[in-house]
Amino acid sequence: MTMTIEMVKCACADCVCIVGTDAAIQAEGRMFCSDSCANHHEDSAGCEHGGCPCHG
Numbered sequence: 001m002t003m004t005i006e007m008v009k010c011a012c013a014d015c016v017c018i019v020g021t022d023a024a025i026q027a028e029g030r031m032f033c034s035d036s037c038a039n040h041h042e043d044s045a046g047c048e049h050g051g052c053p054c055h056g
């Protein structure tokens, strides 16, 4: 079985995470690594990825 997974950077400006298009959260036509990034950290939660500075 062959799968092509493209890796893209999370659309959150402060986020350094790279996410596969398969696993990405899509919102507003952009790809995010997590729900927190997708909702612009409304709840001030980080993306839960170690070493990532984004908290909205």
Ligand SMILES: [Zn+2]
Binding pocket: 010, 015, 016, 017, 033, 047, 048, 049, 052, 053, 054
């Ligand atoms: Zn992140």
Ligand SMILES: [Zn+2]
Binding pocket: 010, 011, 012, 015, 016, 017, 032, 033, 034, 037, 047, 054
């Ligand atoms: Zn992110």
Ligand SMILES: [Zn+2]
Binding pocket: 012, 013, 014, 015, 036, 037, 041, 047, 054, 055, 056
């Ligand atoms: Zn973020």
